[in-house]
Amino acid sequence: MLSSTADNLYWLARYMERADFLARAIEASRRLAALPKAYGGEDTEWQSVLLSSGAAAAFENTGKPATEANVVEFLTFSRDNPSSIRNCLECARTNARAVRTALTVEMWEAINGAYLELKAMEARRGAYSSDELGRFLEFVKQTSLTYDGGAYRTMLRNDAYWFSRVGLFIERADNTARLLDVKYHVLLPEKELVGGSLDYFQWSAILRAVSAHTAYHWVYRTSMKPWLVADLLILRPEMPRSLISCYESIVRNLDNLARAHGRQGAAQRQARGVYGKLETLTMESVFQGGLHEFIQGFISENNRLGALISEQYLF
Amino acid sequence: MDHRVTQFDEMGGPDGATRAPYQKLAQWLAGTPPELLASRREQAELLFRRIGITFAVYGAQEATERLIPFDILPRIIARSEWTALEKGLVQRVTALNLFLADIYGKGEILKAGKVPAELVYGNPGYCPEMAGRRVPHDIHVHIAGVDIVRTDDHGFYVLEDNARTPSGVSYMLENREVMMRLFPDLFSMHRVAPIEDYPDELLATLRSVAPPKASNEPTIALMTPGQYNSAYYEHSFLADKLGVELVEGRDLFVKDDVVYMRTTEGPRRVDVIYRRIDDDFLDPLTFRPDSALGVAGLIGAYHAGNVTLANAVGTGVADDKAMYTYMPDVIRFYLGEEPLLQNVPTWRCREPEALSYVLDRLEELVVKEVNGSGGYGMLVGPHASKAQVEEFRAKLKAHPDNFIAQPTLALSTCPISVAQGVAPRHVDLRPFVLSGANGVRVVPGGLTRVAMTEKSLVVNSSQGGGTKDTWVIDDAIMGQA
Numbered sequence A: 001m002l003s004s005t006a007d008n009l010y011w012l013a014r015y016m017e018r019a020d021f022l023a024r025a026i027e028a029s030r031r032l033a034a035l036p037k038a039y040g041g042e043d044t045e046w047q048s049v050l051l052s053s054g055a056a057a058a059f060e061n062t063g064k065p066a067t068e069a070n071v072v073e074f075l076t077f078s079r080d081n082p083s084s085i086r087n088c089l090e091c092a093r094t095n096a097r098a099v100r101t102a103l104t105v106e107m108w109e110a111i112n113g114a115y116l117e118l119k120a121m122e123a124r125r126g127a128y129s130s131d132e133l134g135r136f137l138e139f140v141k142q143t144s145l146t147y148d149g150g151a152y153r154t155m156l157r158n159d160a161y162w163f164s165r166v167g168l169f170i171e172r173a174d175n176t177a178r179l180l181d182v183k184y185h186v187l188l189p190e191k192e193l194v195g196g197s198l199d200y201f202q203w204s205a206i207l208r209a210v211s212a213h214t215a216y217h218w219v220y221r222t223s224m225k226p227w228l229v230a231d232l233l234i235l236r237p238e239m240p241r242s243l244i245s246c247y248e249s250i251v252r253n254l255d256n257l258a259r260a261h262g263r264q265g266a267a268q269r270q271a272r273g274v275y276g277k278l279e280t281l282t283m284e285s286v287f288q289g290g291l292h293e294f295i296q297g298f299i300s301e302n303n304r305l306g307a308l309i310s311e312q313y314l315f
Numbered sequence B: 001m002d003h004r005v006t007q008f009d010e011m012g013g014p015d016g017a018t019r020a021p022y023q024k025l026a027q028w029l030a031g032t033p034p035e036l037l038a039s040r041r042e043q044a045e046l047l048f049r050r051i052g053i054t055f056a057v058y059g060a061q062e063a064t065e066r067l068i069p070f071d072i073l074p075r076i077i078a079r080s081e082w083t084a085l086e087k088g089l090v091q092r093v094t095a096l097n098l099f100l101a102d103i104y105g106k107g108e109i110l111k112a113g114k115v116p117a118e119l120v121y122g123n124p125g126y127c128p129e130m131a132g133r134r135v136p137h138d139i140h141v142h143i144a145g146v147d148i149v150r151t152d153d154h155g156f157y158v159l160e161d162n163a164r165t166p167s168g169v170s171y172m173l174e175n176r177e178v179m180m181r182l183f184p185d186l187f188s189m190h191r192v193a194p195i196e197d198y199p200d201e202l203l204a205t206l207r208s209v210a211p212p213k214a215s216n217e218p219t220i221a222l223m224t225p226g227q228y229n230s231a232y233y234e235h236s237f238l239a240d241k242l243g244v245e246l247v248e249g250r251d252l253f254v255k256d257d258v259v260y261m262r263t264t265e266g267p268r269r270v271d272v273i274y275r276r277i278d279d280d281f282l283d284p285l286t287f288r289p290d291s292a293l294g295v296a297g298l299i300g301a302y303h304a305g306n307v308t309l310a311n312a313v314g315t316g317v318a319d320d321k322a323m324y325t326y327m328p329d330v331i332r333f334y335l336g337e338e339p340l341l342q343n344v345p346t347w348r349c350r351e352p353e354a355l356s357y358v359l360d361r362l363e364e365l366v367v368k369e370v371n372g373s374g375g376y377g378m379l380v381g382p383h384a385s386k387a388q389v390e391e392f393r394a395k396l397k398a399h400p401d402n403f404i405a406q407p408t409l410a411l412s413t414c415p416i417s418v419a420q421g422v423a424p425r426h427v428d429l430r431p432f433v434l435s436g437a438n439g440v441r442v443v444p445g446g447l448t449r450v451a452m453t454e455k456s457l458v459v460n461s462s463q464g465g466g467t468k469d470t471w472v473i474d475d476a477i478m479g480q481a
Helices: A003-033 A046-051 A055-061 A068-076 A086-097 A105-124 A130-154 A159-185 A197-209 A211-219 A228-234 A243-261 A264-281 A283-289 A291-312 B022-031 B033-049 B081-102 B117-121 B169-181 B183-188 B198-209 B234-242 B298-303 B327-335 B352-360 B386-398
Strands: B070-078 B145-152 B155-162 B220-221 B245-247 B252-255 B258-263 B266-269 B273-274 B309-310 B365-369 B378-380 B404-408 B413-418 B419-429 B430-438 B439-442 B449-450 B466-473
Touching: A003 A068, A003 A086, A003 A159, A003 B258, A046 A055, A046 A068, A046 A159, A055 A068, A055 B449, A068 A086, A068 A130, A068 B449, A086 A105, A086 A130, A105 A130, A105 B033, A130 A159, A159 A197, A159 A228, A159 A243, A159 A291, A197 A211, A197 A228, A211 A228, A228 A243, A228 A283, A243 A264, A243 A291, A264 A291, B022 B070, B022 B183, B033 B070, B033 B169, B070 B081, B070 B169, B070 B413, B070 B419, B081 B145, B081 B155, B081 B327, B081 B430, B081 B439, B081 B466, B155 B419, B169 B183, B169 B198, B169 B234, B169 B449, B169 B466, B183 B258, B198 B220, B198 B234, B198 B273, B198 B309, B198 B419, B198 B430, B220 B234, B234 B245, B252 B298, B258 B298, B298 B309, B298 B352, B352 B404, B378 B386, B413 B449, B413 B466
Parallel strands: B070 B466, B220 B245, B220 B273, B273 B309
Antiparallel strands: B145 B155, B145 B419, B145 B430, B252 B258, B258 B266, B365 B378, B365 B404, B413 B419, B419 B449, B430 B439, B449 B466
């Protein structure tokens, strides 16, 4: 496969996944912001979503205050934010156009259809009502589902598929890690107890954002506990968004590539290294070292894997 | 003036009686409620938009990707008419290839005085780097698009030879796909010659001209300038149908006069490049140094015989509008046959008597720039304002060599589906002719282009023209109830 094709497929998958994550992160923040202020929460929700999506510095450059309206605009339709949902979908389509030959009709139609719809929405949007924003976020998640389902159902299991999957899971691992970090950035007021009702709602909002609320109860059959939420999203192999589950897929897809190409390299070794560490990790050690610190470390290892893949496959 | 412009309707015929190839369609139309047509029109538009069949328009800021309007009524050609056309096309393209091999070789036709040497050597499409070079099987134009018009039932005229990188074949194929999805009933009533094998034929053609040094399984790639090119959709579509890699310049590199693609498994040798990029941009070392679209060293590899370029470099010399006027002589010279397809009568403005004739009749004529394309740089006399005519007169006097003139042809019309029902619109036809070591062939059909606006003669997509499916049908079914 052409290196440029592999590169495009990899980034296409990452952009689609990132758009989905942004929609989910905004939803989580809306839930957090909707909690009764009587709980005494400070208004850090919108700052937190910027921090967790890695867009804080770019937002700062706009000079605007981090109000809901400003942050939502910045993360959804802004052309100034290279990672806004709009720009993610546009980049995804640009990449998709470049590799149409490697996509199935279903995948292309999912992206192209969404892009056209997005343009129409962009043209007619005024100030968002709460309902309209909800519908937009739903549309973004739906697009990602359709695309992902199209890939899963229709693509040949060859290098095009493996490169897309690797891109998807690297992005998803990054996003799950960042989502967990939201909780770190949303400050719990001092008088609130860890494990108190505000804390409970905050963790619950995160679970809902990744559609894992029910899963939590199936797995643990107990009330919401922060270390269990973290356990679910980091170490539980049966949870499809968990870091370990993402890495299991990354390792498998990179191994498929290595077999097809008849050689493996630094990318395979890095992926197996990260996966191995996750396999032996316990939540106790994560919390001892600090969840935030663990997440920051994970995100940088994950980025390193991205760089090694580029190097190995000549992107 | 307009009485000359709408005479022959391909469905209605000269006298308004439905012509034989269209009889079944006419019956079907008579029994079809207008609402059904309207709803199929909408479905067609939706299909094209969903599939993303677009073309980019240079300079148009907002609509950088446009849909080409598609008309749902087929243009129908009887097999007997087609067979005559096909013979003429094969003859013409065979002569084109002999001509190109000759002018880059011994130049017999120039020595014989049949074509003025300065018209060849002074032509911007002439490529001095190709002089004395031979290409595999002496085939230069592997893919030709010959623009055809008709003015009455008696025959077809060639309007233009496109010997560089003719486009539009994806529309021919996609139009058929969409029609088969929308009108299965019409297909079962007609015996429509299939065109779906075009990609196989193209692949076989490209394989047949691989360099002699290449393996039995030559690697073929389709080279595009990239996704901002107006025909990018077509490039990716064709690469897909051919099952070959779609490459840009940056995907290729040349080492020791051999062309390689960069792949995830390392470099892979390329034997044949179907390039959809103009000569000037192929290799910054040979042509434009400012171009980032090409590959440094490509021409070196080409001359070393390690890669075949389709079409060959320098074919533009055969497709400009000045050379066109000599095509009948070119056919006679190489094949010793009379041309089966007529040229449109053409005045070469480089000849003084012709120029003065043209200047006297600008309001009646179509004047074209010899190197123009896409409907740019032309004057349609009967439809132009006084100011436009005078402006063109000045251009023409300043550089007569740059222009040819033709009568305003009574281009045939074909019915299209419009909001009010059906209405006639002017059409042309671009069949695609493939030439390889395995012969010259044409799939039965082509791209019918339609001037969507009433009375307009401009069918170019960059000027708002549309397309329709082109059917070649067996004569046996014509006239059956």
